[in-house]
Amino acid sequence: MSTLKPATPFTGRESYFPGIGPIAYEGSRSRNPLAFKVYNPEALVAGKTMRDHLRFAVAYWHSFTGSAGNDPFGPTTLDYPWNRATDALSRATRRADAAFEFMSKLGVPFYCFHDVDVCDEGDSLATYEGRLKEMTRVLAERQEATGIQLLWNTANLFSNPRYMHGAATNPDFSVVARAAAQVKACLEANVALGGHNYVFWGGREGYSTLLNSNTRLEQENLAAFLRAARDYGRSIGFTGTFLIEPKPMEPTKHQYDFDAATVIGFLHRQGLAGDFKLNIEANHATLASHSFAHELQTAADASMLGSIDANRGDPQNGWDTDQFPTDIPDLVQAVLVILGNGGFTTGGVNFDAKLRRGSVDLEDLFHAHIGGMDAFARALQVADALRQEGTLEEFRRERYASFDEGQGAAFRRGELSLEALRDIASAGEPRRPGSGRQEYLENLINQALLTTPLA
Template identity: 45%
Template sequence: MATEFSEFDVVKFEGPDSTKALAYQFYNAEKIVMGRPLKDHLRFAVAYWHSLAMTGGDPFGGPTIHRNWMSTGDPISQAKMKADAAFELFRVLDVPFFCFHDADMAPAGATLAETLKNFHAMADYLGDKMQTSKTKLLWGTANLFSAPRFMAGASTNPDPEVFAWSAATVKHCMDVTKQLGGQNYVLWGGREGYETLLNTDMKQELDHMGRFLSLVVEYKHKIGFDGQILIEPKPKEPTSHQYDFDTATVYGFLKRYGLENEVRVNLEANHATLAGHSFEHEIATAGALGILGSLDINRGDALLGWDTDQFPNDLWTMTMSMYHVIKAGGLGKGGCNFDAKVRRQSFTPEDMIHAHVGGMDLCARAFLTAAELIDDGNYDALLAERYAGWQRPEAKAMLKSMTLEEISARAEKDEIDPQPRSGKQEQIENLLMRSIYSAKL
């Protein structure tokens, strides 16, 4: 069936000298980097929600984006038209993965049973589409935040019936994720938090959230799902405070409920900045704690300060993010999902293609530059020099065997007198600036 994307040719790699707007300059999927094809490092995915469900509406104005599947036929017919368009978009971008929310894939019914029936019908339809497509499922998730029943949370809701509804929804979403060959399952607690402590029992809500996640992990093993379970941190918006504030907070939560070896994080750039961090900080933190799972690629608007979900365009930030991805051992079963949307004034199908092409090219160039940074070794050498003192035997002993008294005695005996040493920040910034913007790719 012809869709709004059917008229477009597949976007191909043409190299840095190409002047063609719909061509990849840096994303050469088959290029071998650090022993593997670039596509296997980045594992790009299109988000089914923003890309196929957004209308361009905002708090001050109605929809500006009108797609055929939004206005033609009954809800299931519209969902099938959306799926047809989605796989045409995947074809044009030549992207290996996509991600879904249940609510964006299938329409809600009048009851839970009807909603689940619609969901499974659309899962079968997507499964048929995938049989003739190169694009596979990176991860699935449940929308447990949009419907009014979730206004006080899902697993943390004071109403146990909402907990039960949410458990049923997640159970079926996990089933469909496994059915479609998904490699991860994501939980994002969009309203797992509070507006005010005046009506909140925080300990009870955290215990409920911990129980819910434990049930998810148990079910993963019961059905033989070999993918990763991921939590996506976000500090605020829509709630004033969310329990999955950032990577460090999530890790503390996982440790509290004994899940640190079962669950990893899906990190979003815009969520990092809302938490007062950088994207690379969150990635480096997850890498240091051993819980890096996958990435949602986007950016915010520093002038607005909320979750604008724009496509990325900052080479420096993305390069340093990719550097920390490589240092953490890569994304494994995760990938780079474009949880991003075109702007309100960008309403044509071509605008959506341009947005993804630019984002994929930026990430590819950033990864190639980060790999080059690691390969030439100059940056890592400066870092190693700063911590070189810890390679001395007496320094290693302080971290392994010496007691506080022994360390104190040694410091007094040797009359140590540490002197300030330069952190060489400006030198490092200059090195990175020259490397990033003049990389020979």
């Protein structure tokens, strides 16, 4: 992973954010809402810049396609000027202009997209392929102009009604083939744009009712589909990481990629573990009854922590609310796992997050991203300080020390039978368990949150 460079500011044929210049780091006391208070891309943390640690990406779909603001009880409330053109490719090009203007002003090194975010798919496969190819050229130009890179792209295999019963897991083979055609085009776009990862999120891969479903066949088909995609990707020169993004439900009532543990098991059983890692989304973790850090740790334990989708849900409901991440204490727990895993290699922090429906000004896009980036930057500072200080790690090391040598180590090596273990136990009751010290450890986190220097 080479060191990332600042983005070069970009404006297309017209400026969509004319009053707003590049967002600068102004320090925590700045009263300028359009400045970073913590995120200083050049600042060094543990020998690496914040930019290189966090590898921020903007998500094309939530911020530029203009569907944000809709919900089951009302249409979009956003009126984005770049979406007003009537011709599909003009609209798509203006959207790309807006996106790269925004991203270069925000100063992120990466972006992510679904195929249909960058251009409407049209009414035939040929049209779809042609438009995607054309937009790949447009995006490549803007990548070149700005230095912004493609963290990952993916095929939207869930919005078109043809996928109502699934894509790779559709009961009709012709829909599976159609989905494959889309993935093929997306892999080609990825290679052309130098993508670092390629993502699968199975929004319709699951079932609505067992009464009409063959879940075994569907999951076997999913594996066959992924193998074909992997083979094709590798054949055309994709050297990045394939990622699966788990989510327990929504839109499908039950999705096969429920959580990290489920996907890890699936990948191993299906011979996909060598090429695939996980893209962990915070709100998907909470929807699966896990914490964000839990899902990250599960992936890390399996050596499969690839990338993350940053956002937060509302603990008071069961929807994927995709709010921007602002809960710094929660992010500290997440970043502790990420740093403990050695940081990102091909992955990064993608803001799969959207404005609240009532946040209808273009300026709100900046507030939202600035807030999320500052929150992660602060979490990075605090997590690094905790690691430098070392008490957490030392506590953990001592707690498990009995497995480092002697009988504990022999047990771990599989050398002790149940009889041998019983004989060890017969020597006497284990000593009274020590305190797990959860409250003390939580206090350490809070103290680090309060006292870690801001810059």
